[in-house]
Amino acid sequence: MTGTGPSQGPATPNDAPGAEEPRVAIIAGGPALLTGSGAKGATAGGIRLLRSPLASLILQRLALSVALLFAVSILIFGGVEALPGDFATTYLGQSATPQAVDNIRKDLGLDKPLTERYVTWLGGAVQGDFGTSWASRNSVSEQIGKRLGNSLFLAFFAAIVSVPLAIGLGMLAVQYRNRLPDRIINIVSLAAISLPEFFIGYLLILFFAVNLGIATFPSTVYDSMTFLERLKAIALPVTTLVLVVLAHMMRMTRAAILSVMSSAYVETAELKGLSSLRIIARHAAPNAIAPVITVVALNLAYLVVGVVVVEVVFVYPGMGQYMVDAVTVRDMPVVQACGLIFAAFYILLNMAADILAILANPRLRHPR
Amino acid sequence: MRDFTSNSGLLGAGINRRGFLGGTTALGLAAGLGGNLLLPTGARAQEPKRGGHLKMGLKGGAATDTLDPATYSASVLFVVGHLWGDTLVESDPKTGAALPSIASSWEPSADASVWTFKIRSDIAFHDGSKMTVADVIATLKRHSDANSKSGALGLMSSIKSIEDKGGDLVLTLTEGNADLPLLLTDYHLVIQPNGGYDDPSSANGTGPYKMTSFEPGVRATFERNKEDWRTDRGFVDSIEIIGINDATARIAALSSGQVHYINRVDPKTVSLLKRAPTVEILSTSGRGHYVFIMHCNTAPFDNNDLRLALKYSIDRQEILDRVLGGYGTIGNDFPINETYALFPEGIEQRAYDPDKAAFHYKKSGHSGPVLLRTSDVAFPGAVDAAVLYQESAKKAGIEIEVKREPGDGYWSNVWNVQPYSTSYWGGRPTQDQMYSTAYLSTADWNDTRFLRPDFDKILLEARSELDEAKRKEMYRDMAMMVRDEGGLILPMFNDFVNAASKQVKGYVHDIGNDMSNGYVATRVWLDA
Numbered sequence: 035m036t037g038t039g040p041s042q043g044p045a046t047p048n049d050a051p052g053a054e055e056p057r058v059a060i061i062a063g064g065p066a067l068l069t070g071s072g073a074k075g076a077t078a079g080g081i082r083l084l085r086s087p088l089a090s091l092i093l094q095r096l097a098l099s100v101a102l103l104f105a106v107s108i109l110i111f112g113g114v115e116a117l118p119g120d121f122a123t124t125y126l127g128q129s130a131t132p133q134a135v136d137n138i139r140k141d142l143g144l145d146k147p148l149t150e151r152y153v154t155w156l157g158g159a160v161q162g163d164f165g166t167s168w169a170s171r172n173s174v175s176e177q178i179g180k181r182l183g184n185s186l187f188l189a190f191f192a193a194i195v196s197v198p199l200a201i202g203l204g205m206l207a208v209q210y211r212n213r214l215p216d217r218i219i220n221i222v223s224l225a226a227i228s229l230p231e232f233f234i235g236y237l238l239i240l241f242f243a244v245n246l247g248i249a250t251f252p253s254t255v256y257d258s259m260t261f262l263e264r265l266k267a268i269a270l271p272v273t274t275l276v277l278v279v280l281a282h283m284m285r286m287t288r289a290a291i292l293s294v295m296s297s298a299y300v301e302t303a304e305l306k307g308l309s310s311l312r313i314i315a316r317h318a319a320p321n322a323i324a325p326v327i328t329v330v331a332l333n334l335a336y337l338v339v340g341v342v343v344v345e346v347v348f349v350y351p352g353m354g355q356y357m358v359d360a361v362t363v364r365d366m367p368v369v370q371a372c373g374l375i376f377a378a379f380y381i382l383l384n385m386a387a388d389i390l391a392i393l394a395n396p397r398l399r400h401p402r
Numbered sequence: 403m404r405d406f407t408s409n410s411g412l413l414g415a416g417i418n419r420r421g422f423l424g425g426t427t428a429l430g431l432a433a434g435l436g437g438n439l440l441l442p443t444g445a446r447a448q449e450p451k452r453g454g455h456l457k458m459g460l461k462g463g464a465a466t467d468t469l470d471p472a473t474y475s476a477s478v479l480f481v482v483g484h485l486w487g488d489t490l491v492e493s494d495p496k497t498g499a500a501l502p503s504i505a506s507s508w509e510p511s512a513d514a515s516v517w518t519f520k521i522r523s524d525i526a527f528h529d530g531s532k533m534t535v536a537d538v539i540a541t542l543k544r545h546s547d548a549n550s551k552s553g554a555l556g557l558m559s560s561i562k563s564i565e566d567k568g569g570d571l572v573l574t575l576t577e578g579n580a581d582l583p584l585l586l587t588d589y590h591l592v593i594q595p596n597g598g599y600d601d602p603s604s605a606n607g608t609g610p611y612k613m614t615s616f617e618p619g620v621r622a623t624f625e626r627n628k629e630d631w632r633t634d635r636g637f638v639d640s641i642e643i644i645g646i647n648d649a650t651a652r653i654a655a656l657s658s659g660q661v662h663y664i665n666r667v668d669p670k671t672v673s674l675l676k677r678a679p680t681v682e683i684l685s686t687s688g689r690g691h692y693v694f695i696m697h698c699n700t701a702p703f704d705n706n707d708l709r710l711a712l713k714y715s716i717d718r719q720e721i722l723d724r725v726l727g728g729y730g731t732i733g734n735d736f737p738i739n740e741t742y743a744l745f746p747e748g749i750e751q752r753a754y755d756p757d758k759a760a761f762h763y764k765k766s767g768h769s770g771p772v773l774l775r776t777s778d779v780a781f782p783g784a785v786d787a788a789v790l791y792q793e794s795a796k797k798a799g800i801e802i803e804v805k806r807e808p809g810d811g812y813w814s815n816v817w818n819v820q821p822y823s824t825s826y827w828g829g830r831p832t833q834d835q836m837y838s839t840a841y842l843s844t845a846d847w848n849d850t851r852f853l854r855p856d857f858d859k860i861l862l863e864a865r866s867e868l869d870e871a872k873r874k875e876m877y878r879d880m881a882m883m884v885r886d887e888g889g890l891i892l893p894m895f896n897d898f899v900n901a902a903s904k905q906v907k908g909y910v911h912d913i914g915n916d917m918s919n920g921y922v923a924t925r926v927w928l929d930a
Contacts, residue, residue, distance in 0.1 A: 133548060133555065134550065134551050134552070134553075134555050137549050137550070137551050138551055141551075167466065169464075169466030169467075169468065169473075170465075170466050170467065170468045170618060171468065177465070181465070236650060236654070239651075239654045239658075240654070243654060243658040243660070244654055244657050244658040247658060247659070250660075251651075251654060251655060251658055251660055252459065252644055252646055252651060252655050252660065252661075254620060254621055254644050256615070256617055256620060256621050257615070257617070258615070346647065346648045346651070347648055347650070347651055348651070349459075349644065349645070349646045349647075349648070349651055349655075351465075351617070351619065351620040355465065355619070356465045356619075359464040359465040359466050359619055360465065360466060362464065362466075363464070363466050365466050368465075368466070
């Protein structure tokens with residue numbers, strides 16, 4: 035969850051249902067062309083016809099997500115419990131005395147059995163009450179609100195830069211396939227994804243903050259900052275994140291479109307004399323979109339969940355940093371809440387990707 | 403995990419164990435203590451300038467931090483507490499002696515077991531209310547309450563009663579302790595209105611700066627307290643502390659001019675940072691030390707000749723240079739250095755001497771390899787140090803077998819269990835505390851199994867001895883016993899390495915603790 039390295043998000047495309055898509059599309063894409071009205075029309079009609087199967091599918095996915103979240107909460111609880119040292123000893127650190135440790139344990143109910151504590155916590159969490167942080171005695175929900183806001187702020191700007199850029203570059207690469215622009219795009223984006231994100235971060239800091247002095251560093255954001263100051267502060271971390279996630283989305287876009295473009299029905303369309311723009315927009319894109327959506331969703335999840343290293347390097351007060359701090363002192367309510375929110379993001383984004391992929395491709399609604 | 407500084411709120415306690423180890427090196431203390439090559443020349447001669455905005459990038463802040471001084475444990479709050487509040491007593495940056503603060507003077511009883519403190523009556527809290535003896539008493543009570551979660555609880559345990567007698571604070575101890583005023587310098591013991599019982603996290607104190615905002619682990623801002631009761635501190639108008647836990651990010655922030663001061667510079671990168679024209683390295687001797695420990699009651703280490711042979715066969719300078727990059731001071735096999743008050747001067751420095759080592763080794767009658775257990779968690783570079791030691795001992799004909807133990811469980815399975823291992827100690831506020839924690843026969847952490855009734859007797863006598871000359875003599879005797887007969891091999895003390903922009907003037911190298919003993923922001927000024 036707090037994984038390091040760019041491989042976290044992008045590494046698992048084959049697990050995603052959409053990854054197999056292009057190959058299937060070659061065979062099944064034909065009828066869409068023959069109906070004349072195009073794939074889009076068929077999809078729209080399909081939604082109307084298949085409303086209830088789709089709804090039940092979404093409900094099924096939602097129920098599965100809740101079960102998953104429940105499992106995640108047990109894993110986190112058990113994981114933190116398995117760490118050596120509990121909150122009282124780690125929190126007091128150097129100055130721990132047996133008495134002070136006992137006082138804290140009694141105060142927080144750490145002397146109670148594990149299952150009892152878990153059930154109590156779960157009871158609160160189900161009602162939306164994540165309790166109070168053991169370390170700071172503040173409401174967890176309130177604290178997370180601010181941190182989550184910061185994380186989403188960073189992820190949002192990284193996303194609105196990287197997603198259009200990746201898809202645009204992917205199309206550009208298709209256009210100039212195996213020629214110089216394609217190669218340059220590939221080499222640069224692969225180089226960026228191959229470097230660890232902290233290294234990219236340090237390079238950017240070195241050039242733009244230390245040597246040139248034009249960027250703001252550290253990227254700490256705080257309450258009294260104006261919106262523009264915030265934007266300026268996150269310029270470097272956003273750039274880092276864009277470089278990290280760009281290659282994966284770009285290459286998936288390129289591969290998906292290419293595989294559709296080499297299919298028979300696109301050739302037919304070309305022979306029919308359609309313009310290349312029309313071919314890509316009406317015939318190729320709808321069939322290529324599913325795998326792209328999946329990859330985009332994975333990368334969006336990564337932008338929220340997997341950016342701890344970037345947060346640390348740029349001193350950005352986001353969720354990841356908050357969770358790491360909490361794990362360090364075994365602040366269980368905070369770890370639990372952060373873990374659940376991260377898991378929820380991952381699950382929801384993946385679910386959204388699945389549903390969008392199904393919407394974009396009616397064939398997936400009828401699994402054999 | 404085991405913790406060395408557990409009874410001490412003061413030294414080392416401001417420092418998280420790993421962080422503490424991560425950034426320790428130095429060039430020795432200020433000029434008075436010698437050995438310093440990089441003194442900020444000229445910084446001291448200038449008149450302080452007022453004004454400006456000081457920005458600091460510090461390691462040691464977390465989202466879980468709170469402003470209740472009872473809970474302070476890491477560097478950021480160590481500095482923050484000294485900004486908004488005051489303790490009863492402060493310590494002299496050069497000598498480590500107790501200096502008046504909120505307590506204007508004090509007087510011990512003849513056996514040092516009852517102490518009377520005069521409390522200043524001209525001080526107000528930031529909210530304008532007057533500070534009284536009652537506030538002081540409530541503060542001490544809150545930190546010494548049996549149910550307290552205060553980091554100073556261990557220190558306060560020897561205080562039997564806290565009373566107001568005719569407007570003076572009277573502390574009665576369970577036994578005489580000449581060091582009591584120094585214990586009250588502990589940074590947890592910040593005087594708060596009604597002792598902080600009402601609102602421990604209000605940051606309403608008597609210090610030179612008023613807190614204007616605080617986001618745990620992110621940022622804290624302060625403005626100067628214009629009604630401060632002291633004029634010799636608080637030179638800059640406002641202060642901003644940013645929590646930067648990444649070592650490289652701190653260096654980048656300093657060298658790009660975004661902050662004026664950073665703490666915990668990694669010894670390995672100091673030489674690179676030194677090249678930056680606008681940056682000055684500030685390193686200060688510390689009390690933490692890296693050690694090789696032998697159990698004096700376990701064969702073959704129960705033979706003092708073998709212990710001496712092993713002490714003479716370590717090349718201290720080489721280990722200091724290679725492991726700490728030269729940022730540290732050489733140790734002399736007793737756990738005290740010049741940073742302690744009443745340091746016994748003039749004890750001959752033990753040096754690497756293969757001939758003497760061979761002589762004692764032969765005399766001990768031991769043969770075969772000696773097994774030394776080590777691990778990277780013992781101190782940074784512990785395995786390297788052990789291998790260097792192995793090489794230097796080989797030249798004296800002594801065979802040391804280095805066994806690398808896993809880091810997990812090292813503190814519970816190896817340290818204080820196996821007869822010969824590597825370890826480290828943070829410091830203590832006083833010599834008495836250091837010896838009581840690890841060299842008293844009955845101490846839990848007597849990790850050299852130094853069981854000497856005669857030593858214990860001097861230690862207890864020295865504790866309540868008010869004549870400083872006599873006490874110093876006793877500490878000298880104790881140091882000699884540990885040095886010549888103990889199981890401690892102490893190659894080096896590591897130092898605190900911080901760095902600042904050259905705009906920062908007036909930095910005081912305080913022997914008390916890291917970051918000018920936490921007072922850095924109240925002592926420096928900016929020269930534009």
